[in-house]
Amino acid sequence: MFTRYTxxxxxxxxxxxxxxxxxxxxxxxxxxxxxxxxxxVIDIEAAKQAIKKSKSKEVIDFAKDMERDHEAVNKQAxxxxxxxxxxxxxxxxxxxxxxxxxxxxxxxxxxKGAAFDKAYIENEVAYHKQVxxxxxxxxxxxxxxxxxxxxxxxxxxxFQGHEQHAEHVAGMLK
Amino acid sequence: xxxxxxxxxxxxxxxALVPTLTAAPAAAAAIQVTIEKLVFSPASVxxxxxxxxxxVNKDVIAHTATVKGGWEVxxxxxxxxxxxxxxxxxxDYFCRFHPNMKGRLVVAP
Numbered sequence: 001m002f003t004r005y006t007x008x009x010x011x012x013x014x015x016x017x018x019x020x021x022x023x024x025x026x027x028x029x030x031x032x033x034x035x036x037x038x039x040x041v042i043d044i045e046a047a048k049q050a051i052k053k054s055k056s057k058e059v060i061d062f063a064k065d066m067e068r069d070h071e072a073v074n075k076q077a078x079x080x081x082x083x084x085x086x087x088x089x090x091x092x093x094x095x096x097x098x099x100x101x102x103x104x105x106x107x108x109x110x111x112k113g114a115a116f117d118k119a120y121i122e123n124e125v126a127y128h129k130q131v132x133x134x135x136x137x138x139x140x141x142x143x144x145x146x147x148x149x150x151x152x153x154x155x156x157x158x159f160q161g162h163e164q165h166a167e168h169v170a171g172m173l174k
Numbered sequence: 175x176x177x178x179x180x181x182x183x184x185x186x187x188x189x190a191l192v193p194t195l196t197a198a199p200a201a202a203a204a205i206q207v208t209i210e211k212l213v214f215s216p217a218s219v220x221x222x223x224x225x226x227x228x229x230v231n232k233d234v235i236a237h238t239a240t241v242k243g244g245w246e247v248x249x250x251x252x253x254x255x256x257x258x259x260x261x262x263x264x265x266d267y268f269c270r271f272h273p274n275m276k277g278r279l280v281v282a283p
Contacts, residue, residue: 068235068236069236069271072234072235153211154233157211158212160274161269161272164273164274165270165271165272165273168273
């Protein structure tokens with residue numbers, strides 16, 4: 001069952017196929033908390049790489065916005081799990097996300113200048129789209145604790161904002 | 175002649191005063207717009223030139239009130255920021271960090 005929802009989430013992340021996720025077993029709150037936190041850490045790491053590598057003011061400003069927002073949201077998530085006495089539980093989905101992100105960072109590490117900027121921003125658009133799809137169709141509906149659900153819902157609005165912000169920056173780079 | 179000139183001056187002074195008095199706006203108001211969970215509320219505000227808009231950010235992340243090609247106010251997390259309205263018109267603004275957040279100010283002269 002655990003594998004089933006992981007595969008479903010992976011499928012969702014790839015193609016955004018909502019019906020697949022709905023048919024799958026639900027992740028538990030400790031797993032959801034871990035997935036959401038991991039998704040934030042991944043974007044912070046990506047931002048740090050961009051701040052270090054990019055020469056574009058727009059890209060660096062965007063990356064700083066991502067780093068700041070995701071750190072604030074993850075701090076809130078940590079405060080909440082502490083309050084609820086929930087221990088985030090590592091799981092195959094978190095591991096798959098981390099593995100994919102590590103590969104993406106290695107790919108970006110080889111790029112320079114405008115090629116790096118373009119690849120970073122395009123990945124930001126795609127990544128936020130994927131995470132938002134997962135939040136909307138799997139993580140939020142599966143969350144059983146009301147406060148966790150509410151935090152995920154606010155997170156979704158923030159990340160939808162990031163997706164639009166990334167699309168705007170992508171447009172400026174063209 | 176001299177008295178006439180004075181009368182005239184007094185008349186001018188009156189004329190100068192009257193429009194000033196009628197044009198003087200009612201006391202400028204301070205209008206609050208709350209930001210919570212990425213929503214400006216109220217989403218649309220009716221104001222007058224001279225009023226001050228104060229955005230109160232209840233979120234843990236920074237937001238902006240930005241007018242495309244115009245002004246920008248940055249509202250840090252859990253803080254407030256204000257703007258005095260200098261011109262009349264309908265102003266659509268958004269958050270530059272989260273462009274899905276939108277608000278409007280309808281400013282009367």
